[in-house]
Amino acid sequence: MTYRTSLGVAVIGAGRMGADHVRRISEVTSGAHVAAVVDVDIDRAKTVAADVDGCAAYGDVAEAMASPDVDAVLLASPGVAHEAALLTAFEHDLPVLCEKPLTPDAASALRVLEAEQRLGHRRVQVGFMRRYDHEYIKLKALLDSGELGRPLMLHNRHRNPSCPPDFTSAMLINDSVTHEMDITRWLLGQEITSVTVLRPRPSGNAPEGLADPQFVVFETDGGALVDVEIYVNARYGYQVQAEAVCEHGTARIGDPHDMLVTTGGRWGGTVTPGFVERFEEAYDREVQAWIDATRRGEVTGPSAWDGYAVAAVCEAGIRAQTEGRRVEVELADRPALYT
Numbered sequence: 001m002t003y004r005t006s007l008g009v010a011v012i013g014a015g016r017m018g019a020d021h022v023r024r025i026s027e028v029t030s031g032a033h034v035a036a037v038v039d040v041d042i043d044r045a046k047t048v049a050a051d052v053d054g055c056a057a058y059g060d061v062a063e064a065m066a067s068p069d070v071d072a073v074l075l076a077s078p079g080v081a082h083e084a085a086l087l088t089a090f091e092h093d094l095p096v097l098c099e100k101p102l103t104p105d106a107a108s109a110l111r112v113l114e115a116e117q118r119l120g121h122r123r124v125q126v127g128f129m130r131r132y133d134h135e136y137i138k139l140k141a142l143l144d145s146g147e148l149g150r151p152l153m154l155h156n157r158h159r160n161p162s163c164p165p166d167f168t169s170a171m172l173i174n175d176s177v178t179h180e181m182d183i184t185r186w187l188l189g190q191e192i193t194s195v196t197v198l199r200p201r202p203s204g205n206a207p208e209g210l211a212d213p214q215f216v217v218f219e220t221d222g223g224a225l226v227d228v229e230i231y232v233n234a235r236y237g238y239q240v241q242a243e244a245v246c247e248h249g250t251a252r253i254g255d256p257h258d259m260l261v262t263t264g265g266r267w268g269g270t271v272t273p274g275f276v277e278r279f280e281e282a283y284d285r286e287v288q289a290w291i292d293a294t295r296r297g298e299v300t301g302p303s304a305w306d307g308y309a310v311a312a313v314c315e316a317g318i319r320a321q322t323e324g325r326r327v328e329v330e331l332a333d334r335p336a337l338y339t
């Protein structure tokens with residue numbers, strides 16, 4: 001497949017992530033332009049498209065994907081809308097950068113995997129942007145080098161200042177901890193085999209009825225233990241940390257390392273306010289890597305298989321949460337396309 005000099009991208013979903021990706025493609029990355037913005041709320045699509053020269057606004061996904069100006073798709077609608085959009089993109093054989101989740105559950109993720117296999121080639125990169133964060137990249141390189149020996153445990157902390165009003169106890173697992181599911185598989189090169197979810201007495205900061213924070217434990221097929229503290233109403237800021245404990249040493253990322261100020265009997269620095277700021281550079285690299293690979297006719301990065309594997313772990317996580325017990329992950333065999 002050969003593309004025009006600048007890749008024409010249709011951004012689907014003009015909400016928080018979609019609008020930010022439109023800005024990114026227009027102002028930060030190179031090799032692509034936003035040819036279309038699509039949103040079921042057409043006024044929102046028009047508002048976002050209005051900032052980009054020559055960009056069309058659509059209320060219908062299929063209509064946008066049929067446009068001759070569209071070479072590729074960046075999918076930033078809610079997860080429930082991903083399966084339909086992905087299948088339509090496959091009909092046009094369009095490459096897709098799909099924001100996490102691939103789809104909200106394992107059965108629909110498996111349908112997407114099957115449809116991509118029918119195409120006979122990979123078309124999807126899933127938006128697990130932490131794989132493009134320079135600190136995670138360094139940690140992976142160190143673990144892969146073998147210098148510290150075999151990873152035994154991985155401790156993760158994931159704190160958001162607040163959550164949207166419609167956030168549910170399940171979403172701490174399938175909207176937030178999804179990132180640790182992916183990063184665990186990627187860092188360790190192992191599959192997650194079981195999930196246990198423990199819940200302390202909820203924080204007074206959490207809305208009534210929301211089980212926040214939660215403490216999640218993964219076991220892996222390589223014998224590692226992984227814990228994730230997820231706290232989505234931490235108030236003070238956004239913080240993501242990971243510490244690998246290995247046979248011969250430990251390595252930690254995510255500590256604040258900006259300017260330290262000492263004044264008025266206190267010392268310290270600032271905490272990033274949200275994921276958009278903490279992972280800004282990672283989102284930039286992720287989108288640039290997708291554009292570059294697409295223009296080379298390749299698909300790189302987290303695959304639909306990775307999206308499916310995380311959906312399967314999420315499903316076990318939700319059951320572990322509601323049933324209050326350790327639940328094993330049910331994973332299909334990995335198809336040849338993803339080996």
Ligand SMILES: NC(=O)C1=CN([C@@H]2O[C@H](COP(=O)(O)OP(=O)(O)OC[C@H]3O[C@@H](n4cnc5c(N)ncnc54)[C@H](O)[C@@H]3O)[C@@H](O)[C@H]2O)C=CC1
Nearest residue numbers: 013014015016017018039040076077078079081099100101
């Ligand atoms: N990688 C990351 O760190 C993050 C990823 N996300 C993911 O990004 C995606 C979008 O999230 P947000 O931007 O926060 O949501 P949002 O609610 O701000 O925006 C979603 C937009 O999609 C539109 N929409 C809904 N159904 C649609 C459909 N069928 N076709 C076209 N447009 C449709 C809505 O009208 C809305 O404008 C989700 O998959 C979410 O999980 C969200 C936050 C961070």
Ligand SMILES: O=C1[C@@H](O)[C@H](O)[C@@H](O)[C@H](O)[C@H]1O
Nearest residue numbers: 100160175176177179232275
């Ligand atoms: O993907 C994201 C959100 O959807 C999720 O709700 C947050 O907890 C994560 O930190 C963010 O990266």
